[in-house]
Amino acid sequence: MTWRDALALALTGVRRRLGRATLTVAAVALAAALLTALLTIAGTAETRVLDELSRGGPLAGIQVAAAEPDPGQVDQDDPEPGPPKVLDDRARRRIAALPEVRSVIPVVTARMYVVAPAERPDGRRLDPFLETAVGIDLSQPSRLPVTVVAGRLPAPGSATEVAVTSGWLERLAIDGGDAATVLGTEIEAAAGRLDGGPGPDAVRGRWVRLEIVGVVAQEAASANLLVPLAQTTAARRWTAAGTDGGRRLGLSPSPYDGLLVVADGLDAVARVRARITEVGYSTSAPENLIASVERYVGVVEIVLTAIGGIALLVAGLGITNALLAAVRERRREIGVLKAIGARDRDVLAVFLVEAAGLGLVGGVLGAAAGYVSARAVGGVVNGYLHEQGLVGVTPGTPVGVLFGVVAGSVALALLGGTLPALRAARLPAREAVGGT
Amino acid sequence: MAGAAVRVEGLTHRFPTRRGPLPVLESVELEIAAGGYASLMGPSGAGKSTLLSLIGGLEPAQHGTVEVGGDRLAGLSRDGLAAFRRRTVGFVFQHFGLLEALTAAENVALACALTGTPRPERRRRTRELLAAVALAERAEHRPAELSGGERQRVAIARALANRPRLVLADEPTGNLDDDSTMRVMGLLESLPAEHGCTLVLVTHDRSLAARAALRLELHDRRLHAAAA
Structure with a gap:
């Protein structure tokens, strides 16, 4: 008997007991859906948590401060830096040349006077205030520790766009869930410089009008305004051109306030940090935190997988039960098959094909349902996160998970079908006759 | 194709039961010539079907x-x-x-499939056999x-799918009315002449059994020539 014939016979068996086959497939599908959804949710949760730890930037990201390292704190994720140290192009090139360093992005900050919209939502007037702007190369957003909460990042070369942080929202007494309300509003900002005008403290401002295009969470520097690098570089140049070289306005002598270094991988972070420390700069990276979180998430993933696995096992037992019942009911039919020449392995093939078919159909339906369920759960979670002013998640089901669940369903169905199939194969041909 | 001669010597068979082996056949001797037609009678439980099972493998x-x-x-x-069957x-x-989920043609074709007959040949043979039984x-x-x-x-068409040299019919008319019985018996009895196969018929019906060339009866676990 060919596999095609076995398949045809298995199909006729399923057609004859369509109700039972449907219930069996439903059990497998439910279990497969549960497993798919749990794996997707666990995977997404892991990504989300790690994203949060790295603020959307690469997990292998390292922040380099314009300061010497404190020898007593080099092993900490977020050490207190030592005394200030100039971070210039020479240092940048040295760090970029270190082994296992993928990229180095400079960070330049500037202190600016800001005139925000005249009134806050609660009606109180907001006086002009001093604020720090952080400028970075925004052409490589995936390498930045920046997460867009609402809107978008400023265009990399823009001189008129700015993104603000939650600290800005707090200043304006805007709830995190209403972050999008600041989009499109304009602010005026100015870098100052002492220019020897009337009075010893006469400051002249270089005013620019900026449109808020995004709300972000960023950890590039302690600042509430995020702008393209060119804006802060120009602001610093203006301040430095003052009569005192910008010293009285707090301008740092270091051309860069920090560097964002991306290592080749998570496991390279510790080594790269050690090398940068040897170069003489303080670094920070959430490597210990990420490792701990990964361990915890790993445990959660194992538990969720086990729950899905148990469900699949129960479904497998359902297949065993259904096929055992089928064998009991079809004793005479199996006997007839053997009487007309079917071998034990032909009968075995018919039942195994039937089991595999039930597992395959159940697995495919379940994987699809699990994928859809995970998307639905993701939608609900996104709604909640947006209400909280947080970045949403996109539940991604790896293709491997889908194939794995389908393959697992088929394998388990085959396992569950083995006993009934063997029992059917070992039935004596005499069952065809009955009696004495 | 020539029919198969059947020879049984000293055949003894017991059914295993919880109370020990239950003897069904004792020293059965039987010889049917190739292309012959034998009928087998006997009361229920006499071992007719068992003897047929043993002859049919x-x-x-x-x-x-x-x-x-x-x-x-x-x-x-x-x-x-x-392989012998x-x-x-x-x-x-x-x-x-018959397999209830299959059509008449599919039932016959299944027997062809088990012999490894290619699909086009299966279809042709199935049509031919179903036509032969009208x-x-x-x-x-x-x-x-x-x-x-x-x-x-x-079922007869299916039995002929593999061009058998021996046809074993176990009370084939037991569930049929008189007209159907005559038609089925006509078909079966034509097999030795038309298909050259040996036919063994198990029946309770003395009149049908009497139509066979060799008439046998099982009682007391032994095989005897049936009374005329």
Whole structure:
């Protein structure tokens, strides 16, 4: 008997007991859906948590401060830096040349006077205030520790766009869930410089009008305004051109306030940090935190997988039960098959094909349902996160998970079908006759 | 194709039960000539179906020899017995033994498939066999849509699918009315002449048994020539 014939016979068996086959497939599908959804949710949760730890930037990201390292704190994720140290192009090139360093992005900050919209939502007037702007190369957003909460990042070369942080929202007494309300509003900002005008403290401002295009969470520097690098570089140049070289306005002598270094991988972070420390700069990276979180998430993933696995096992037992019942009911039919020449392995093939078919159909339906369920759960979670002013998640089901669940369903169905199939194969041909 | 001579010598068979082996056949001796027609009678439980199973290779003999067309069945493996049934024997059962989910044509084609017949040849052979039992127009009907007599004719067509040298019919008319019985018996009795196969018929019906050239009766676990 060919596999095609076995398949045809298995199909006729399923057609004859369509109700039972449907219930069996439903059990497998439910279990497969549960497993798919749990794996997707666990995977997404892991990504989300790690994203949060790295603020959307690469997990292998390292922040380099314009300061010497404190020898007593080099092993900490977020050490207190030592005394200030100039971070210039020479240092940048040295760090970029270190082994296992993928990229180095400079960070330049500037202190600016800001005139925000005249009134806050609660009606109180907001006086002009001093604020720090952080400028970075925004052409490589995936390498930045920046997460867009609402809107978008400023265009990399823009001189008129700015993104603000939650600290800005707090200043304006805007709830995190209403972050999008600041989009499109304009602010005026100015870098100052002492220019020897009337009075010893006469400051002249270089005013620019900026449109808020995004709300972000960023950890590039302690600042509430995020702008393209060119804006802060120009602001610093203006301040430095003052009569005192910008010293009285707090301008740092270091051309860069920090560097964002991306290592080749998570496991390279510790080594790269050690090398940068040897170069003489303080670094920070959430490597210990990420490792701990990964361990915890790993445990959660194992538990969720086990729950899905148990469900699949129960479904497998359902297949065993259904096929055992089928064998009991079809004793005479199996006997007839053997009487007309079917071998034990032909009968075995018919039942195994039937089991595999039930597992395959159940697995495919379940994987699809699990994928859809995970998307639905993701939608609900996104709604909640947006209400909280947080970045949403996109539940991604790896293709491997889908194939794995389908393959697992088929394998388990085959396992569950083995006993009934063997029992059917070992039935004596005499069952065809009955009696004495 | 020539029919298969059947020779049984010293055949003894017991059914295993919880209270110990239950003797069914004792030292049965039987010889049917190739292309012959034998009937087998006996009360219920006498062992008629068991003897038919042993001759047809549905189960191995415990003691004694069964030889069909020169093939000794003793010592054949399960696969070996399956191959023997596939090559040599056609079965017709009282309960028809058709697969309910398959059409008449599919039931016949299944037997062809088991012999490894290629698909185009299967279709041709199936059409030919159903035409031979006058059921060509019912080929796509399932057993539930056929009368008892029609089902048994499909079963006969299936039994002939592998061009058997021996046809074993176990009370083939037990569930049929008189008209159907006559039609089915006409078909079966034509087999030795038209298909050259040996026919063994198990029946309770003395008048049908009497039509066979060799009439046998099982009682007290032994085989006897039937009274005329």
